[in-house]
Amino acid sequence: MLAIALLAAAYGTTPASASPAPTMDVTTTSAAAVGDAAGIRPSFDDSALVTFGAKKKVxxxxxxxxxxxxxxxxRAAxxxxxxxKKATGRGGIRLGDRGWVVVRQTPAAGKRVPxxxxxxxxGKKVGE
Structure with missing residues (x-):
């Protein structure tokens, strides 16, 4: 408090008479309004949101x-x-190996992921 009083005395102002913080006028305009003014109607459906940034896949x-x-x-998805990986948790499986069947997957089917x-x-060997 003493520091504020000293600064105020040095500059000839008191906190009560200090000038207000500068202000700025801000105007917000919706994308639809900009589109209407330009004769364009933007689309904001879910597919447009999904394809902007990180693409999500099912x-x-x-x-x-x-x-x-x-x-x-x-890969097609x-x-x-x-x-x-082997379903037993011991060792890995090369994806090109034949004779293996998928018994579990992560992430789960149907989940939307980047x-x-x-x-x-x-996987496990066919017939195990």
């Missing part, structure tokens, strides 16, 4: 498929970061 259900088929389905999400496919 994870397909590949449980029960062979690994090679599951890989093709995931736009998900390219794929890994495979296109760069890592998809983990858990």
């Amino acid at each position: 994870v397909p259900n590949v449980v029960g498929m062979k690994f090679q088929a599951a890989q093709k389905v995931m 736009g998900l390219r970061h794929l890994s495979g 296109a760069d999400t890592r998809v983990m496919l858990y």
